[in-house]
Amino acid sequence: MTRLNLIKVIKLGRRSYLSTLVLQKWFQQHHLEVQDSNHVLILVEHNPVYTAGYREEISREEKERLIECGAEFIHSDRGGLTTFHGPGQLVAYPILHLEKLSPRLTLRNYVSLLENTAIHTCRMLGIPAQLSTDSVAHTGAWVNDRKICAIGDSEFFSNK
Numbered sequence: 319m320t321r322l323n324l325i326k327v328i329k330l331g332r333r334s335y336l337s338t339l340v341l342q343k344w345f346q347q348h349h350l351e352v353q354d355s356n357h358v359l360i361l362v363e364h365n366p367v368y369t370a371g372y373r374e375e376i377s378r379e380e381k382e383r384l385i386e387c388g389a390e391f392i393h394s395d396r397g398g399l400t401t402f403h404g405p406g407q408l409v410a411y412p413i414l415h416l417e418k419l420s421p422r423l424t425l426r427n428y429v430s431l432l433e434n435t436a437i438h439t440c441r442m443l444g445i446p447a448q449l450s451t452d453s454v455a456h457t458g459a460w461v462n463d464r465k466i467c468a469i470g471d472s473e474f475f476s477n478k
Contacts, residue, residue: 436467
């Protein structure tokens, strides 16, 4: 019998970045420990927060300036530059095992699927989104030179 690879959607509403991160880590660990665990998509709207990627150096003064704007500041385990998340933004955290989802789906193909889904969704809403014309390294969906959808990663794992 063929088992469908379903994705369980969890709608959190508005929540802090750190409480959502704890939940993500729990699902990642569960995914590793339980062979038949479902894929998960966490949807959340964060309280105001700036997250900095692990490669970025932020001065104490800059952190204080951002915090004075009324947001938390958190160093995260993802790459990329400092990013603001806040009310009105939908953030999606997929927790998937790509090989189980589709054995031939590479990470690059997966990111490309996410980009095209974001672009298609924007266009359905009348927003002329497209891929970056600057560089293949600029992932996400763009309108002119402004990013409307960021795509990032923090951790990949395998059960091999």
